[in-house]
Amino acid sequence: MNFQLRKHKILEILAANDSADVADLASEIGTSEITIRRDLNTLANQGLLTRTHGGAIRNDFDKPKIAFFDKNDVNADAKEEIAQKASELIKAGEVIFLDCGSTVFRMCKYLKNRKIKVVTNSIPVLLELLNSEVQVNFAGGEIDALRQAAHGPIATEHLARYKAEKAFVGVDGISIANGLSANSEKEAEMTMTMANNAKETYFLCDSSKFETVKYLSFSKISSVKNIVTDKKISIEVKQKYIDVGISLF
Amino acid sequence: MNFQLRKHKILEILAANDSADVADLASEIGTSEITIRRDLNTLANQGLLTRTHGGAIRNDFDKPKIAFFDKNDVNADAKEEIAQKASELIKAGEVIFLDCGSTVFRMCKYLKNRKIKVVTNSIPVLLELLNSEVQVNFAGGEIDALRQAAHGPIATEHLARYKAEKAFVGVDGISIANGLSANSEKEAEMTMTMANNAKETYFLCDSSKFETVKYLSFSKISSVKNIVTDKKISIEVKQKYIDVGISLF
DNA sequence: TTACATTTGTTCAAAAATAATCATAAATAA
DNA sequence: TTATTTATGATTATTTTTGAACAAATGTAA
Incomplete structure (x- = not known):
């Protein structure tokens, strides 16, 4: 060294x-x-x-960072586990949607050497994969500085032009009764757009988010087929989701 | 061996x-x-x-991945002068196109506190203006890792949906006889798209590029109305361009 | 403030890496 | 063929890097 x-x-x-x-x-x-x-x-x-x-x-620690790795994230380990598991579901040559969530972002490091195409609205994902084997396609439109991502009708429309094998999206809350929920309308819209244009959608969701409902419910549980979560999920909760026909990874 | x-x-x-x-x-x-x-x-x-x-x-082990400030650029001073002059042409509230050239990128630091909207296909511009007063709109599409920008039909189409007051674009070569020329087809296409959708187009062009012709000629000199250049340009050359009706800043 | 612990700068010694020199082997030219 | 150049390897001296010891400086808590 x-x-x-x-x-x-x-x-x-x-x-x-x-x-x-x-x-x-x-x-x-x-x-x-x-x-x-x-x-x-x-x-x-x-x-x-x-x-x-x-x-x-x-040196410029007062400048906001580009990569939003929150080291203080209490669920960092769970997120890492989920990201790694999710990455393994991707096969060479596939076209993938990645949304702007922090768990999804963690997938990048496992994807760098993969021969895939990634369509995303997330700036951190764009930067992380810019100098890698991955061909990146960024959904253009107005940039939301807070979320470090493109949002809005143009970005949505852009995404809808592409068809992907798999979409990987984060959700803020999931429950059997209320389905999927998010903290913001913008993110919910992006999630649905990606889900609607991918053959398979994998919802990335750490165990703490199960059976919680957030600000906006945007989809029924019946539209969920695949969830990637961490090992801390209880057997009872897991069984409930399996019972309604969902695959848990 | x-x-x-x-x-x-x-x-x-x-x-x-x-x-x-x-x-x-x-x-x-x-x-x-x-x-x-x-x-x-x-x-x-x-x-x-x-x-x-x-x-x-x-060799490029610890080279920063983004921010393509070429410190060894022989024309750094000229480019800085041009960037500053160009920035002063922008008024509050305007919508501006910025292309992916290095001279255009230098304009960013003069724009951060301006109340304007910027539409760009350049990743460095996006990053530089992300946490500023400027509302950024990024032209989506396939990302060209080499140029650190979005290029191609989708990006072009995206741009064409917007109308801007002013476009600021770099050119690789300019001559009275051959008009504008560029080193790549992709950049030429972007330049023309921005020019066609802006009320006024300012071509950023340091004095060394006058009366040179590069790989691809893509537009006649008659389509040029405004050029921003540096003070090293000779009076004779300047006069020739004024004579064909071009304003030099 | 003082007392205490931590951090730093300085000096020195050991270890590692390099440059310089020379000798040998291989390739090339005469 | 022999002479000459070139590439490689070994040896030794020098330089660079690293780690340890200890005094001086700095920060922290009472």
Whole structure:
């Protein structure tokens, strides 16, 4: 592990976490603290980060990040598990819809070397897959800065022109009685558009979202065929969904 | 195993792994470490890789993936001047087309606090204006990873749905006799689409590009009304363009 | 503020990698 | 064929990198 590799890793960690301390970096990278300190000083001189006592912070940490990896996400592990499982469902040569949710975004790292086409309205997904094997198709239209995605009638219309083998979409709530629900009208519309234009739709949904209802109910449970979830889901809940004909991955 | 074969193998390994150390390369290729070192130095001199202590890394290993600011651009000053001048032509409330050229990209920093709408096919422009006052509209479609922009029939069609007050587009070559020319068909098509759907089109063109003809001529000089250029343009050339009815900024 | 712990800069030594030099083997030219 | 150049490998000296020790500086809590 030489300086260049450490530099790369340090900047990567800093990009994801905004800040890092010497001890963590040393154990993460597998070198001594004194070496990390030297590296940080060098990188600070190059203007690539800002040194603090005990570590460093990202140089432009007040600028919003592009990739929205929320490290503090309580369900990070579950989301990662779901993302990985979902990725394995994709076959070479397929056309895939990916929506703008954070769980869906996590699928990107498993897709980079796959020969597939991805149609998405998510800017983080676009960026993550830009320099990869994947051919990206972005749904144009007005950009929603908050969600880092294209939304609205033009984006919807754009998506509807494409047909995909599989759609991977997040949902904010799911219940047998109330079906699918979302926190915003925009996201619900996107979800339905993707679902309507894909042969198979996989709803990505961590176990905490089962039997919850959010702001807007937008689809009955009968329209759901496949759900990808994490292993923390209880057997009882799982059985209830299987009973109504849904496959759980 | 001669140098050419080793070179091929080294670059292959580097392409796959990002980095490699001397000892690994030596055992992988079946030669001594000193020979590998000599090879690496030669290849580093040829600019094919970057030497590190103990090995080498791929040349573009830690190159930022987005933001295509070419620091070594010989015309950086001219481009900056042009970008600033062009930005001042925009009024509050206007809808603007921005294409995917590097000069146009430089306009972004002057636009961030303006109350305008920008329609673009450029990913760097999208990112730069994402968290700003500007409402961004991205032309969707297949993404050209090389140009970091959306191109193709869908993107063109998308753009054509919008009408803008002003379009700002780069050109690779301009001449009285041959009109506008570009290095690629894709860019020429985008340029024309923007020009056709804007009330006024400003061609951004540094002084070195005057009276040059590139790969593809795509429009006559009579369709050009406004050019934004830098102060290094000669009075004679300037006068020739004024004589055919073009305004130079 | 003081007392304490943590972090840092400095110095030094060990280890690793490199450059320089020379010798040998292979390829090429005469 | 022999002479000459070129590529490779081995040896040694030098440089670079790394880690440890310790004093100085900084931050934190009472």
